[in-house]
Amino acid sequence: MSGFKLALQNNKVLQLSLLAAFVLVSALSVYLTSRSVIAFILLLGSLLLLYYTSLSNGMKWAVAGLLLILVIPFATAGGPSHESYMEVATQCGIYVAMALGLNIVVGFAGLLDLGFVAFFAIGAYTYGIFATGQANNFIPGDLFPLSGDYFWVFIILGGIMAAIFGVLLGLPVLRVKGDYLAIVTLGFGEIVRIIFNNLEKPVNITNGAMGLSSISPPNLFGLQFTFPHQFYFIVLGILAVVIFGVRRFEHSRIGRSWKAVRENEIAAQSMGIPLIRTKLTAFAIGASFSGLMGVVFAAKQTFIDPSSFTLLESTTILVMVVLGGMGSVPGVILGAVLVTLLNLQVLAEFTGWLNQLSMQGIITLPNALSPVKMQRFIFGAILILIAIFRPHGLISARNRKIPLSQVKEGEAHEHPERSRTSQKVRRVNGS
Amino acid sequence: MLSSILSSLPQVLIDGLALGAIYAVVALGYTMVYGILELINFAHGEVFMTGAFVGTATLFIFDDAGFLSSAPGWIVYFLVILISMIITGLLGVLIERIAYRPLRRAPKLISLISAIGVSFVLQDLIRFIAELITGNYIVSGISLFRGTFELGTSSLSSTFNDSFVKNNTFIIIGVAILLMLALDLFVNRTKWGVAMRAVAQDRETASLMSINVNKVIVLTFFIGSALGGATGVLFAQQYGTIDPYIGYILGLKAFTAAVLGGIGNIRGAMFGGLAIGLLEMFASANLGLITHGNFGSEYKDVFAFAILILVLIFKPEGLFGRAVKEKV
Numbered sequence: 057m058s059g060f061k062l063a064l065q066n067n068k069v070l071q072l073s074l075l076a077a078f079v080l081v082s083a084l085s086v087y088l089t090s091r092s093v094i095a096f097i098l099l100l101g102s103l104l105l106l107y108y109t110s111l112s113n114g115m116k117w118a119v120a121g122l123l124l125i126l127v128i129p130f131a132t133a134g135g136p137s138h139e140s141y142m143e144v145a146t147q148c149g150i151y152v153a154m155a156l157g158l159n160i161v162v163g164f165a166g167l168l169d170l171g172f173v174a175f176f177a178i179g180a181y182t183y184g185i186f187a188t189g190q191a192n193n194f195i196p197g198d199l200f201p202l203s204g205d206y207f208w209v210f211i212i213l214g215g216i217m218a219a220i221f222g223v224l225l226g227l228p229v230l231r232v233k234g235d236y237l238a239i240v241t242l243g244f245g246e247i248v249r250i251i252f253n254n255l256e257k258p259v260n261i262t263n264g265a266m267g268l269s270s271i272s273p274p275n276l277f278g279l280q281f282t283f284p285h286q287f288y289f290i291v292l293g294i295l296a297v298v299i300f301g302v303r304r305f306e307h308s309r310i311g312r313s314w315k316a317v318r319e320n321e322i323a324a325q326s327m328g329i330p331l332i333r334t335k336l337t338a339f340a341i342g343a344s345f346s347g348l349m350g351v352v353f354a355a356k357q358t359f360i361d362p363s364s365f366t367l368l369e370s371t372t373i374l375v376m377v378v379l380g381g382m383g384s385v386p387g388v389i390l391g392a393v394l395v396t397l398l399n400l401q402v403l404a405e406f407t408g409w410l411n412q413l414s415m416q417g418i419i420t421l422p423n424a425l426s427p428v429k430m431q432r433f434i435f436g437a438i439l440i441l442i443a444i445f446r447p448h449g450l451i452s453a454r455n456r457k458i459p460l461s462q463v464k465e466g467e468a469h470e471h472p473e474r475s476r477t478s479q480k481v482r483r484v485n486g487s
Numbered sequence: 488m489l490s491s492i493l494s495s496l497p498q499v500l501i502d503g504l505a506l507g508a509i510y511a512v513v514a515l516g517y518t519m520v521y522g523i524l525e526l527i528n529f530a531h532g533e534v535f536m537t538g539a540f541v542g543t544a545t546l547f548i549f550d551d552a553g554f555l556s557s558a559p560g561w562i563v564y565f566l567v568i569l570i571s572m573i574i575t576g577l578l579g580v581l582i583e584r585i586a587y588r589p590l591r592r593a594p595k596l597i598s599l600i601s602a603i604g605v606s607f608v609l610q611d612l613i614r615f616i617a618e619l620i621t622g623n624y625i626v627s628g629i630s631l632f633r634g635t636f637e638l639g640t641s642s643l644s645s646t647f648n649d650s651f652v653k654n655n656t657f658i659i660i661g662v663a664i665l666l667m668l669a670l671d672l673f674v675n676r677t678k679w680g681v682a683m684r685a686v687a688q689d690r691e692t693a694s695l696m697s698i699n700v701n702k703v704i705v706l707t708f709f710i711g712s713a714l715g716g717a718t719g720v721l722f723a724q725q726y727g728t729i730d731p732y733i734g735y736i737l738g739l740k741a742f743t744a745a746v747l748g749g750i751g752n753i754r755g756a757m758f759g760g761l762a763i764g765l766l767e768m769f770a771s772a773n774l775g776l777i778t779h780g781n782f783g784s785e786y787k788d789v790f791a792f793a794i795l796i797l798v799l800i801f802k803p804e805g806l807f808g809r810a811v812k813e814k815v
Contacts, residue, residue, distance in 0.1 A: 168596055170603070232799045235527040238599055239742055240799060243792035246739070250789055258781040367735070371607065378600055425615065433611035439604025444589050447597045 071109045078102055083127055087134035093401050096141055099131060107386055124292055129285060143284040148396045149291035150349045153298045155376040155392035157345030163383035165338035166318030168238040171245020172373050175343040177252060177365035178221050179214035179350020184268040184360050193260045204275030211351050218347025219340040226339035230332055245370055253362040267361025274355050287356045298345050302385055307456055314338055375435045378442050381449025390450055403427045492773050498650035499772045505656040507764020508663035512718040513741035514756040515670060516711035522687040522751035523707050529602035530582055532738020533609035534575050534712045538719025539729045540613055542571040543628035550629060560631050571720045572713040579712025580705050614731040625730040628723050659721045666714055667757050674753060683707060743795040749808020767791055
């Protein structure tokens with residue numbers, strides 16, 4: 057057994073063929089069975105296996121792309137529940153992007169944000185208000201609803217709006233840290249929800265608790281996006297950009313500043329890190345990911361109301377980040393997928409199964425105990441257990457190591473810049 | 488407009504006072520724990536809610552046993568508060584033992600996350616129990632002192648209307664003052680109170696002075712949670728209907744009160760609670776009037792949070808707190 061393990065660790069071909077066999081089996085079982093949650097989860101699990109292979113990074117991305125673009129859509133296309141699988145996969149994608157956004161704020165910069173869903177709501181309402189007749193109430197000219205062609209612009213706009221609000225939230229809380237920050241963001245999330253819930257007077261902007269309905273679906277050169285399997289590809293595209301962006305940010309100058317601020321604010325500041333700018337960019341970038349997906353969410357549901365943006369949602373996203381591992385990109389992706397599957401599939405299936413059992417009279421189950429209602433309990437328990445036993449999450453974050461030789465080599469290039477900085481310092485001191 | 492605001496003022500003041508007293512006592516729980524552990528006990532709002540449910544359940548049990556009709560109301564009230572205080576106090580100790588003590592040396596973010604977890608677990612546990620027993624998680628309890636009392640405030644000045652006071656309002660204000668006085672005496676005059684203040688000032692030095700730090704922390708959690716539980720009973724008596732999610736918003740406002748008064752400062756928390764309660768009642772009564780119906784009383788929660796944010800920006804140490812210098 058240990059010999060096999062060793063062989064597996066060293067042999068890429070063996071790994072790849074095992075992975076291929078796994079994908080083949082799980083894809084076939086998804087394809088052939090009409091509706092099997094387990095097979096679908098196994099198929100998604102192949103992505104996790106892929107992560108643990110010793111392939112090169114580029115290779116991993118290529119295989120992952122292949123799996124996500126070709127294998128998963130085709131494998132699920134077999135049965136009548138194609139759309140419901142795709143719906144789940146789309147939701148997973150939306151939550152992954154949001155969790156990655158929150159990960160920037162909580163994981164990288166160490167600022168606990170408990171009102172994160174507010175940015176999602178801002179993104180969703182940005183599209184919702186203009187893609188329904190709602191905007192006619194405050195903009196004259198009967199221009200609205202905008203057609204689905206504008207969806208693509210609004211993805212960007214939603215991100216920008218959310219980023220602006222991220223900065224607006226960030227500005228007052230800059231002087232606040234740690235626990236206070238958590239409470240203020242909690243209050244902010246609640247304020248945003250209350251405002252969306254009541255902004256029907258004096259001008260009807262959000263249509264209050266009734267919500268916005270019949271939001272125009274996206275439209276690309278005459279092709280209407282209405283089915284989950286179409287949204288799946290939109291989400292996949294955005295997700296690719298988001299993941300690429302997060303990875304670039306993580307190892308950039310700003311990413312390292314975030315981590316420095318997380319470890320010790322005062323020490324980071326005395327090392328010359330601009331505290332305000334660093335924190336605000338974390339808020340803005342994190343929020344913008346959430347805003348992007350808010351637009352997609354609004355277009356996918358074609359109906360939004362304030363009840364989709366409660367504290368429970370914010371906490372769900374926090375659970376994803378904490379479960380996966382704060383600050384760890386692969387971990388957060390894993391956490392987001394796990395929690396979404398738990399929420400949408402496992403709990404629902406389990407409840408259905410229990411209901412069946414009690415219908416047949418095998419067990420009697422009080423309605424209060426039905427697992428679908430136990431979300432809060434499960435999430436709370438996950439938070440406590442992870443905090444006590446595994447504070448770094450399922451896949452803990454690792455800092456990238458740079459070999460010493462490379463550092464020495466780089467020093468020659470660094471020098472001119474360093475002297476420039478010191479000149480600047482001297483100039484500041486002199487004046 | 489001004490005259491109608493003025494005419495409702497006595498009613499607003501009395502209702503605000505009752506609400507403020509509730510906020511103040513809940514805020515004490517936040518402030519005590521923060522003073523000692525520098526941790527926001529996110530679950531405190533849920534402890535308050537548990538107190539409300541325990542009180543209501545006890546009343547139901549008394550009612551079934553026929554105790555309610557045979558004993559005088561104030562004895563029942565006293566017993567209910569006492570039972571609720573003991574149970575929530577023990578709950579607070581349990582929470583500390585399970586979710587906070589293992590993390591005392593961990594980074595703050597981690598213990599905060601654990602605290603949020605506790606609050607969610609409690610909400611769902613109470614919902615589950617309530618739903619299992621009564622079939623619905625929104626519970627209407629038995630009110631002990633149902634009568635109202637007309638206060639002739641119009642005789643003071645013709646601008647005021649008469650105001651109506653629930654009998655329970657007097658009890659709330661009385662009990663709250665009693666609890667706060669007792670706590671103030673306890674913290675300032677007894678040996679354990681001295682130990683508590685010592686631990687809040689410097690935990691390690693206190694432990695060198697032969698103070699059992701763990702015991703003091705357990706005691707703090709017990710007292711803070713018991714105060715929360717007692718307020719829960721008062722709240723349930725005043726407003727009649729409770730559900731497992733009342734603790735979260737109320738906890739947030741009580742926390743605002745604690746911050747307003749300077750967190751860690753017991754007398755500050757009392758003042759902050761009263762201020763927030765009065766402001767909220769004023770906003771909920773007059774906001775629609777002032778803005779000509781454009782922004783109704785739905786925005787009263789926004790007010791409380793806006794105060795919180797303003798205080799944190801301009802005077803983060805609160806009205807009565809002292810600013811603390813921070814070192815690396």
